[in-house]
Amino acid sequence: MSYLKSREAILFGAIGCLLLVVATRFPGFVAPQNLVAVFTDTSPLMILAVGQMAVILTRCIDLSVAANLALTGMVCAMINVAAPDLPVAVILAVSIAMGAMLGAINGILVWKLSIPPIVVTLGTMTIFRGIIFLLTEGKWINAHEMSPHFTGFPRADILGMSVLGWIAVVVSVVMIVAMSRTSLGRSIYAVGGNPHAAVYTGIDVGKTQFAAFVISGMLAGLTGYLWVARYSVAYVDIAGGFELDVVAACVIGGVSIAGGAGTVAGTLLGALFLGVVKNALPVVDISPFWQLAISGAAIIIAVAFNAQSGRSKGRVILKSAEHAQ
Amino acid sequence: MHMSHLAPSSDSSAAQAPILSLDKITKSFPGVKALDGVDLHLYPGEVTALIGENGAGKSTVVKTLTGIYQPDGGRIIMDGQPVHFLAPQDAADAGVTAIHQETVLFDELTVAENVFIGHAPKTRFGLIDTKAMHLRTAEILTLIGANIDAGVKLKDLGIASRHLVAIARALSIEARVVIMDEPTAALSQTEIEELYELVDTLKAQGKAILFISHKFDEIFRIADRYTVFRDGQFVGDGKIADVQESDLVQMMVGRAVEQLFPKRHAEIGAEVLKVVGYSHPTEFEDINFTLRQGEILGFYGLVGAGRSEFMQSLIGITRPSKGAARIDDKVRVIRSPADAIKAGIVYVPEDRGKQGAILDMPIFQNVTLPSLNKTSRDGFLRLAEEFALAREYTERLDLRAASLDTNVGALSGGNQQKVVIAKWLATQPRVIILDEPTKGIDIGSKAAVHDFMSELASQGLSVIMVSSEIPEVLGMSDRVIVMREGRMVAELEGAELSPETLVRHAVGIQVEGDAA
Numbered sequence: 001m002s003y004l005k006s007r008e009a010i011l012f013g014a015i016g017c018l019l020l021v022v023a024t025r026f027p028g029f030v031a032p033q034n035l036v037a038v039f040t041d042t043s044p045l046m047i048l049a050v051g052q053m054a055v056i057l058t059r060c061i062d063l064s065v066a067a068n069l070a071l072t073g074m075v076c077a078m079i080n081v082a083a084p085d086l087p088v089a090v091i092l093a094v095s096i097a098m099g100a101m102l103g104a105i106n107g108i109l110v111w112k113l114s115i116p117p118i119v120v121t122l123g124t125m126t127i128f129r130g131i132i133f134l135l136t137e138g139k140w141i142n143a144h145e146m147s148p149h150f151t152g153f154p155r156a157d158i159l160g161m162s163v164l165g166w167i168a169v170v171v172s173v174v175m176i177v178a179m180s181r182t183s184l185g186r187s188i189y190a191v192g193g194n195p196h197a198a199v200y201t202g203i204d205v206g207k208t209q210f211a212a213f214v215i216s217g218m219l220a221g222l223t224g225y226l227w228v229a230r231y232s233v234a235y236v237d238i239a240g241g242f243e244l245d246v247v248a249a250c251v252i253g254g255v256s257i258a259g260g261a262g263t264v265a266g267t268l269l270g271a272l273f274l275g276v277v278k279n280a281l282p283v284v285d286i287s288p289f290w291q292l293a294i295s296g297a298a299i300i301i302a303v304a305f306n307a308q309s310g311r312s313k314g315r316v317i318l319k320s321a322e323h324a325q
Numbered sequence: 326m327h328m329s330h331l332a333p334s335s336d337s338s339a340a341q342a343p344i345l346s347l348d349k350i351t352k353s354f355p356g357v358k359a360l361d362g363v364d365l366h367l368y369p370g371e372v373t374a375l376i377g378e379n380g381a382g383k384s385t386v387v388k389t390l391t392g393i394y395q396p397d398g399g400r401i402i403m404d405g406q407p408v409h410f411l412a413p414q415d416a417a418d419a420g421v422t423a424i425h426q427e428t429v430l431f432d433e434l435t436v437a438e439n440v441f442i443g444h445a446p447k448t449r450f451g452l453i454d455t456k457a458m459h460l461r462t463a464e465i466l467t468l469i470g471a472n473i474d475a476g477v478k479l480k481d482l483g484i485a486s487r488h489l490v491a492i493a494r495a496l497s498i499e500a501r502v503v504i505m506d507e508p509t510a511a512l513s514q515t516e517i518e519e520l521y522e523l524v525d526t527l528k529a530q531g532k533a534i535l536f537i538s539h540k541f542d543e544i545f546r547i548a549d550r551y552t553v554f555r556d557g558q559f560v561g562d563g564k565i566a567d568v569q570e571s572d573l574v575q576m577m578v579g580r581a582v583e584q585l586f587p588k589r590h591a592e593i594g595a596e597v598l599k600v601v602g603y604s605h606p607t608e609f610e611d612i613n614f615t616l617r618q619g620e621i622l623g624f625y626g627l628v629g630a631g632r633s634e635f636m637q638s639l640i641g642i643t644r645p646s647k648g649a650a651r652i653d654d655k656v657r658v659i660r661s662p663a664d665a666i667k668a669g670i671v672y673v674p675e676d677r678g679k680q681g682a683i684l685d686m687p688i689f690q691n692v693t694l695p696s697l698n699k700t701s702r703d704g705f706l707r708l709a710e711e712f713a714l715a716r717e718y719t720e721r722l723d724l725r726a727a728s729l730d731t732n733v734g735a736l737s738g739g740n741q742q743k744v745v746i747a748k749w750l751a752t753q754p755r756v757i758i759l760d761e762p763t764k765g766i767d768i769g770s771k772a773a774v775h776d777f778m779s780e781l782a783s784q785g786l787s788v789i790m791v792s793s794e795i796p797e798v799l800g801m802s803d804r805v806i807v808m809r810e811g812r813m814v815a816e817l818e819g820a821e822l823s824p825e826t827l828v829r830h831a832v833g834i835q836v837e838g839d840a841a
Binding site for chain 1 (some may be wrong): 640662663665672674676680681683684686690694695697698701706708
């Protein structure tokens with residue numbers, strides 16, 4: 001526990017340092033409204049990352065999140081084109097339901113057919129993108145085809161922050177509660193921590209992994225609508241490769257790729273770290289290629305940190321030391 | 326027997342000098358002193374038993390001797406010269422080899438490749454000399470009396486054969502000191518006898534053997550000397566011939582243990598569980614028994630007799646092909662462990678590391694894991710209730726931990742076991758199945774587990790105890806079922822219970838005209 005907390009503290013410090021360095025070159029970056037803008041810009045990554053975290057905690061991985069986002073986003077846009085007056089609430093419900101369904105496909109394949117998750121989601125990732133092409137024949141849906149309330153919703157301002165940012169906040173709070181205060185959350189940690197023990201405890205490992213994929217899919221679907229609406233465009237390749245950023249955010253945030261360890265707070269900070277790097281470097285005139293290098297280095301440092309902490313876990317041998325823990 | 330930090334006393338320094346000695350070795354880990362100035366002497370042609378409770382520092386000593394750990398202080402002396410083992414290879418070069426508790430072998434490699442991995446004989450072109458490797462492997466296997474083909478892949482061998490391969494690997498280097506870390510833990514009675522013969526062979530070759538074991542019968546059977554550690558400190562050493570079992574126990578625990586198997590009287594009540602005709606296509610057949618309230622039913626048999634397999638089927642991990650289980654005279658269909666927990670049957674598995682606790686989770690979360698429906702309201706977990714439940718059951722087991730928020734991985738083996746048992750008691754079961762409940766735990770914790778089992782029974786819980794240790798089976802059980810090759814071969818009670826009868830049924834020897 002203390003290690004996880006310190007991981008979060010380190011990330012918090014790293015983000016702070018980064019902001020400080022940028023502020024010396026470009027003070028406007030740390031102005032409150034700009035920080036809110038950075039937060040909003042990072043919101044899709046945060047939403048996807050907390051879903052991905054649930055999946056990784058169960059010793060799985062979901063590489064199809066970005067493709068799920070693109071497919072669900074496209075379907076939402078097509079619905080909007082077909083029925084421009086449909087209220088946003090319905091679109092939101094559709095996006096969540098459809099995302100959940102796509103996640104459930106991954107989950108079923110992992111649960112019932114015991115196919116390794118990396119293979120399943122690599123496959124569905126390609127299939128989802130392929131379906132978008134079949135639906136649209138590669139055509140784009142552009143801003144002028146979408147109705148204003150459809151594109152305006154994520155950008156609407158509430159108390160100085162856009163709805164998109166607020167949704168990230170709500171999702172985070174819901175996930176924090178779900179992971180720490182529900183049986184499902186506890187089962188997710190148990191399955192990843194020790195699947196054998198979980199079985200004996202009466203937890204269905206496959207079903208729990210299925211549930212994690214549904215959570216991840218739901219959030220990917222939700223993000224799909226928000227993404228398409230925010231950028232007012234939908235096409236086959238939106239958010240291409242974004243699944244790697246999502247996994248990176250989890251890893252940087254201290255989620256163990258081996259499952260069972262990781263927190264929502266850490267994951268959010270991991271996503272924010274990537275978001276700040278992405279937004280800060282251009283304003284201080286650093287090439288976008290450095291951005292990739294810095295993200296990559298952060299991942300390796302984070303993983304090295306995880307490996308190190310695993311190694312230094314000394315055995316408790318003396319009876320007297322047991323109490324000192 | 327002497328209880329001080331002195332070098333070997335006059336009675337134990339025979340004509341010969343030790344091959345290998347540890348002199349005041351200390352080893353600390355962050356915040357923990359694992360070894361605190363321990364001495365150990367290993368003599369040629371003699372078996373030294375290293376005895377101590379879990380956490381006494383035995384494993385650390387093994388790792389120090391094999392170069393995995395470097396001591397912080399003190400000296401390792403070999404043939405009178407101080408030596409430094411900076412890496413496992415240094416220890417191997419010096420002729421120190423260990424057969425570990427859980428030996429690491431490679432499934433996809435052949436027996437010969439496993440034996441010679443890391444030091445395979447080479448041809449003059451620097452390639453592996455397969456022919457020489459197979460020949461030497463066959464030689465070693467013959468030496469240890471193992472009938473194994475050097476060319477088969479390891480994955481095709483059974484547990485016992487794998488163990489022999491591990492021993493062959495240890496002998497494939499020119500070993501002078503052989504460390505055996507609980508070598509009999511996974512072996513059946515006949516295999517153990519074979520191992521003893523092997524140890525005698527090694528002794529005759531003048532090798533020094535360090536033998537780590539929890540089993541006293543074993544120690545008195547094969548050891549020449551003993552060394553006792555307690556909490557990382559040296560307590561005493563001497564010749565086995567000069568001590569009694571009770572002396573060693575007292576040195577280990579630092580207190581007198583009156584009786585190892587304190588079975589208390591429990592009121593045997595109504596029938597709780599009735600198993601009829603339980604069968605599985607490949608693992609066991611036609612298991613029938615009843616279990617009454619307050620009863621401890623022992624399941625004895627050799628390793629691989631199908632006891633654990635039957636238990637796993639009973640709790641729904643695997644499906645029986647036929648048969649039924651009745652609890653309180655009602656047929657309960659158990660298709661999953663969750664069903665079993667609902668029906669009131671819980672299973673504490675043998676391998677607590679792999680199947681028992683979730684090490685990355687705090688104690689309280691481990692304890693409440695199967696009882697989350699009890700500690701939640703409106704779908705949300707109540708932390709206060711979780712802590713209360715966890716506290717109640719860990720206190721009943723006298724679990725010592727700074728906080729219930731501590732991760733289970735930070736606890737000692739004995740305490741991890743307690744967490745696992747607390748977890749199951751918190752579900753308030755009718756029947757608790759304990760699979761090898763004291764395997765690999767120290768004698769103090771063992772007594773506590775036995776005491777606790779008695780207490781459970783006297784509180785009206787029915788206990789099924791799967792055990793391969795005869796004294797434990799005899800000491801604790803009201804009734805014993807013996808299994809052999811997947812079948813129930815005997816159900817014994819009262820005067821029928823004796824070590825000889827159990828073993829005879831378990832190995833399948835019929836002695837004609839012997840009624841006992």
